[in-house]
Amino acid sequence: MSKKGSFSSLKKKMIFSILPIVIIPILIIGMYINQRFKTTLKNQFLEASSKEILQVDNAINMYFESVSENANMLANNSIIKKADDSITSYVDKTNIKKMTPSQNGGMEQEIYEIFNGFAKSHPKSSYVYMATKYGGYIQWPESGTMDNYDPRKRPFYEAVLKNNGKTVRTSPYYYPADDAVIISTVTSITDTNGEFLGVQGLDVSLKSLTEITKNIKIGKNGYIILLDNNGTILAHPKNSEMNFKNISELNIEEFNNVLSKDNDNFEFVEKDVSYYGNLYTSPSSGWKFIAIIQKDELMTLANSINNIIMVLVLVSIILSSLFIMLFANKFTNPLLKISEQLKTISKGDFSIKLSSNLMNRNDEIGILANGINQMQDDLKNLVSQIKDSSDTLSHTFDNVVQMTEENKNTINEISRAINEVAMSADDEAKEIEDGANNVNDLAESINLVSDKIQDIKDLAIKSSKNNNVGLDTINTLIEKSQEVQSSVTHVNNMVVEMDRMAEEIGVITDTIANISEQTNLLALNAAIEAARAGEEGRGFAVVAEEVRKLAEQSNASTQTIKDIINKIQLQSKTALEGINKAREITDEQDTSVMMTQSSFQEISSSIEGLYEAVDNVQSYNEDMNIKKDKLLDMITNLSALSEETAASTEEVAASSEEQSASMETILNYVINLNSLVDELKNHAKKFKI
Incomplete structure (x- = not known):
């Protein structure tokens, strides 16, 4: 993967790491707000419906209180209080198609007129009636009755007796004749003496209550169901067919427990539609009110807010992504530039530096950029020193090679001169040997001796000259050897200096390696701290891992440089x-x-002795015959000396050959060393300064 690709991956990691940190709180807050809003709407529904139910309950209570007051008013009417056994009784009568109190005259007719007047002024009244303790019964409106009808055995009458004559409201009951649900309000009638006289009743139909509940709206389409304390539906504005049927017939599971609860709120489903319900039990009547509203209607505003939240989340995602991308670019672009710079340095190009913008940053990237530039400067200076030292060393080796070649040539010349001296020494030995062999003819050849002496003198002069040339050559060889020694010492110092510089490079690379290890440790510590930070630190953990990889790459490059060093x-x-x-x-x-020089010095001394001998021969040439024995001894000594000279000369020649071979070896070593310097220069040329 390329560097750009890896940094692009880092950018994606930062986006996908930071974006959830932004989005999740927004979603959580949005969900919380939406839930709170739904809860608020539900509470508002409960509060509003409870207020509406309370108003209905108050209205019903007020209505039935007025009915109770009217019943008491009728019971306290002075005429009704005078009722006696003259009131018609139907206990022993059958087939009564219609009661006729309006036509019966007397007190019964008067009481009926009172009922009729009351009914006209109270049109919501269904029935106005009374029953006496004698079994008499008067009712408005006039209608038929059951055979042998005894009102004293009817529930309304017995209810008053059970409550010691107090006003009582009976449970609702269905009256087929009117096809309506009727509620009776009954109270006791006492005479002027306070004695129980009978029961005054006033019935009202619940049709009016249905109209009241229909007119009450919960929201736009919400409504209220009215139940009695037995679970009978008294009013169902949306389904009148369910009136006076038990609530269980609606087949809604949540309604099965309404009788056991006073107040409750719940959610239920009817015909695949969700509803909220609010149960309220009237403390006075015990009736139950269920306020109902569709969930969709109640949550319309919440759904709108939810849509707004989703739009805000989408906008937040887009804006957050843009912001994170801008932030990631500010973070990854410098790292990309630093990575490219390290790649350039790894290729040996030190001519390009990081921009001043990176250098002037007051963060870790700025520290890293300054460290890389400092490392680049150090490596650049080091490579420059290696190049300069290599050039100087190469030039020195060239001089050494030239001097070695010259020294080799000089030694070869000395060798040739020594060979000539050896040949001359051999000739001299042969001549001396001939002189020794012909010593007996010395007397006869005395004249020839002078010539031979002159020849010997010439040879001595020549030997002296050759000896001087040899000494001069030896001195030159000593000087050249000293120069070679000095050059070798200089080369040795240069190599030692180069080795010291290589050690300094090693120290620098070790420092770089330590920095890389420290960077790696810091990246590891940052990853640990990011892991401790949990989800919030994950993006920084990704960033720490990338920094650790860069440190490992720097360490690998440092190891490569260290291997070269x-x-x-x-x-x-x-x-x-x-x-x-x-x-x-x-x-x-x-x-x-030095040994050759010593030999040449001995040869010089011998030649001086030869001069002296020749002079003596010349001086005592006239006495040669007399002193021929001495001359023979001298010739014998001279022969030995010549042999020694020849041997010394051969040794010097051998030494010269050995020195020539040594110079050849030195030359080969110098050439090899020069090759190493050239290789070092080639390595240094790879770096662009």
Whole structure:
């Protein structure tokens, strides 16, 4: 994966890590607000419906209180209080199609007229009636009655007796004749003496109550169901067919428990439509009111708010994504530039630096950018020093090679001169041997001796010259050897300096490696802290992992540089060993040269002795015959000396050949070392400063 791809992945990780932190609280808050709003709407429904139910209950209570007051008013009427046994009784009568109190005259007719007048002024009254303790019964409106009808055995009469004559409201009951639900309000009638006389009753139909409940709206389409304390539906504005049927016939599970509860609110489903219900029990009548409203109607505003919240969430996602992308760009773009800079440095190009914008940042990126630039400057200076040292070392090795070649040529010339001296020494030995063999003819060849002496003198002069040339050559060889020794010492110092610089590079790379390890540890600590922070720190954990990877890449690059430096140090040690070997060979060469110089000095002394001998021969040429024995001894000594000179010359020649071979070896070492320097220069050329 490319760097750009990896940083793009980091940007995505930041977006997908931070975006939930923004979206989830918004969703939670939105859900909380929506739920709270739904709860508020539900509470408002409960509060509003409870108020409406309370108003209906108050209205019903007021209505029935007025009915009770009217019943008491009738019971306290002075005429009704005078009722006696003259009131018609139907206990022993059958087939009564219609009662006729309006036509019966007397007190019965008067009481009927009172009932009729009351009914006209109270049109909601269904029945106005009274029953006496004698079994008499008067009713408005006039209608038929049951056979052998005894009102004293009817529930309304017995209810008054059970309540000690107090006003009583009976339970609602269905009256088929009127096809209506009737509620009776009954009270006791006493005479002027306070004695129980009978029961005064006033019936009202619940049709009027249905109209009251129909006119009450809960919201737009909500309504109220009225139940008695037995669960009988007294009023169902939406389904009149259910009037005076038990609530259980609606087949709604939540309605099955309404009789056991006084107040409650619940949710139910009817015909795949959800509703809210609010149950209220009248403390005075015991009747139950159920306020009902469709859930969709109640939650219309909540659904609208929910849609608004979803739009806000969508807008928040878009805006948050844009903001996070801008933030991620500010974070990843500098890292991308730093990554590209490290890639450039890894290729050996130190000519490009990070921009000042990154350098001037007051955060970790700024610290990282400054550290990379400082590392780049240090590596750049180090490579420059290596290049300069390599150039100087290469130039020095060129001089050493040239001087070694010159030294080799000089040694070859000395070798040739020594060979000539050896040949001359051999000739001289042969001539001396011939002189020894012909010593007996010395007397006869005395004249020839002078010539031979002159030849010997010439040879001595020539030997002296050759000896001087040899000494000069040896001195030159000593000087060249000293120069070679100085150059080898200089090369040795350069190699040691180069090795020291390589060690400094090693120290710097170790420092870089330590920085990378510290960065890795810091990234690990940041990841641990991010993990402790939980969900909020996850994006920073991702960022810490990417920083750790960069540290590992820096550590790998540092290890590569360290391997190169180790290779340079190894080659430097090899060169140093070669130089030390060359120094040992040069020391051996110096020893051989000194021995050669000593030999030449001995040859010089011998030649001076030869001069002296020749002079003596010339001086005592006239006495040669007399002193021929001495001359023979001298010739014998000279022969031995010549043999020694020849041997010394051969040794010097051998030493010269060895020195020539040593110089060849030194030259090979220097050439190899120069190759190592060239290789070092080629490595250094890979870096662009």
